[in-house]
Amino acid sequence: MQPKAHIVDLPVYQPGKPIEEVQKEYGLSEVVKLASNENPYGFSxxxxxxxxxxxxxxxxxxxxxxxxxxxxxxxxxxxxxxxxxxxxxxxxxxxxxxxxxxxxxxxxxxxxxxxxxxxxxxxxxxxxxxxxxxxxxxxxxxxxxxxxxxxxxxxxxxxxxxxxxxxxxxxxxxxxxxxxxxxxxxxxxxxxxxxxxxxxxxxxxxxxxxxxxxxxxxxxxxxxxxxxxxxxxxxxxxxxxxxxxxxxxxxxxxxxxxxxxxxxxxxREFVESCRIKNTEGISFLQGEFDRLGLSYFPANGNFIMVDTQRSAADLFQRMLRKGVIARAGFKLYPTYMRVTVGSPRENEIFIRTFEEALNEQGAAV
The missing domain is CATH 3.40.640.10 (Type I PLP-dependent aspartate aminotransferase-like (Major domain))
Incomplete structure (x- = not known):
């Protein structure tokens, strides 16, 4: 059985790593997933x-x-x-x-x-x-x-x-x-x-x-x-x-x-609440990236794309082992990482883990 010739080389969409898979792979009790632009506040x-x-x-x-x-x-x-x-x-x-x-x-x-x-x-x-x-x-x-x-x-x-x-x-x-x-x-x-x-x-x-x-x-x-x-x-x-x-x-x-x-x-109240919290989260993350001296694209959704100034794929793996899932591997932006705006606690965990991984990566160079 052969598939249609023109689909043979099509890439398969790669979703963000599931929380359960990361927990099992690295023996973690808690994993923060900020890779798929999901709403951290659930639903109405x-x-x-x-x-x-x-x-x-x-x-x-x-x-x-x-x-x-x-x-x-x-x-x-x-x-x-x-x-x-x-x-x-x-x-x-x-x-x-x-x-x-x-x-x-x-x-x-x-x-x-x-x-x-x-x-x-x-x-x-x-x-x-x-x-x-x-x-x-x-x-x-x-x-x-x-x-x-x-x-x-x-x-x-x-x-x-x-x-x-x-x-x-x-x-x-x-x-x-x-x-x-x-x-x-x-x-x-x-x-x-x-x-x-x-x-x-x-x-x-x-x-x-x-x-x-x-x-x-x-x-x-x-x-x-x-x-x-x-x-x-x-x-x-x-x-x-x-x-x-x-x-x-x-x-x-x-x-x-x-x-x-x-x-x-x-x-409508739930939507407005999520919008306000998201805006606050963007401000927090942008402030932290400013502190770290990193540039980023203007954030208008519920995510930010930041230039890590190094291999984002390597940084992703280091953070993954610590239980934080973000998104890297962008072909045209190899030094950039996309992070979903999470809850205040998730954002703080992300920044702490992100900075730790940056320091580790710098020491390994």
Whole structure:
């Protein structure tokens, strides 16, 4: 049995190391995981009640159209219900967009250091990916615009960008959208939208009325704390969403995920609390990196990418043995480490372990 020839060399997505694996491997009783940009404050208390109400319904298929959740999200965003589609995380929406709109010979444009799922799904569809270098860690929209050809179908803009955490401003984005051909889909991946506090940051859903080629992606995995339930969504023009729906599997989100997402969406106080705590955590970590004389990209999500000024992969392993999991191994940024903003205690443990590992690494040189 042989797989399709064009997928043989595709990289397999590498998630952050699981806590249980690290505990077992190094004989640790406690492990702090700050690698996957999860919400350290869990999820809204309303979510638990919503899940409990579904526990007697496991024999029933979920609502394939997620009607109640769709209505709630549409009202929340002031869009029509037929402009919203749900997926198994926003990752699945990316895959569905690629399935619906990319074919062999097509081109799609993305940053050279961004969420890897854009390229992997384009590769599966045999489309050509044009990777435009980031400029100071930020999407270079002028260079991306210059890369557009008559074969371009999609431009992917991760805002805030993962892994760097930088943003494209509303002014920059509108200038880009005004000039990109209307036949080119522009996907705004706003997975970390709810964490951003910079007033220059755009709300992609507010651009839909003026730009019919925009599709916005969001998720319940980050600030809402539902990463394990895998539910995210896309918003765009009704005709575009219909095309994406045509390649969606019938029951791609579960009853539990839909109920939990609806409950989470309604708890605005929890979201605001998490945003405030995250901002405080960013300030703490930035202050510590300043103290250590290390530079970092502006943090706009719930993570910071810091230049360790040495092999981040080696530093990662040293910290792993001490029970702290961060993220390293970025091909274009070999000295950088991405750390999720944790709780105050987790942030303090990270900095203590990080500094210890820096000192060890320095002594070993």
């Amino acid at each position: 208390p309303r979510v638990k009640a919503a899940i409990e109400s579904e526990l007697t319904k496991f024999n029933l298929y979920p609502d394939g159209g997620a009607v109640e959740l769709t209505a709630a999200v549409a009202e929340h965003l002031s869009v029509q219900a037929d402009q919203v589609i749900f997926g198994c995380g926003s990752d699945e929406i990316i895959a569905l967009i690629a399935r619906a709109f990319l074919s062999e010979g097509d081109e799609n444009i993305m940053a050279d250091a961004t969420f890897s799922v854009y390229k992997s799904n384009a590769d599966i569809e045999k489309a050509t990916s044009i990777e435009v270098p980031l400029k100071n860690g930020t999407h270079d929209l002028e260079a991306m615009l210059a890369a557009v050809t008559d074969r371009t179908q999609i431009v992917w803009i991760c805002n805030p960008n993962n892994p760097t955490g930088t943003i494209v401003s509303e002014t920059e984005l509108k200038s880009f959208l005004d000039r990109v051909p209307s036949s080119v889909m522009v996907v705004l991946d706003e997975a970390y939208f709810e964490y951003v506090t910079d007033s220059a940051y755009p709300d992609g859903t507010k651009l839909l009325a003026d730009y019919g080629n925009v599709v916005v992606l969001r998720t319940f995995s980050k600030i809402y704390g539902l990463a394990a339930l895998r539910i995210g969504y896309g918003v765009g023009q009704a005709s575009v969403i219909r095309s994406i729906n045509q390649v969606r599997e019938p029951f791609n989100t579960t009853r539990i995920a839909q109920a939990a997402a609806k409950a989470a969406l309604a708890d």
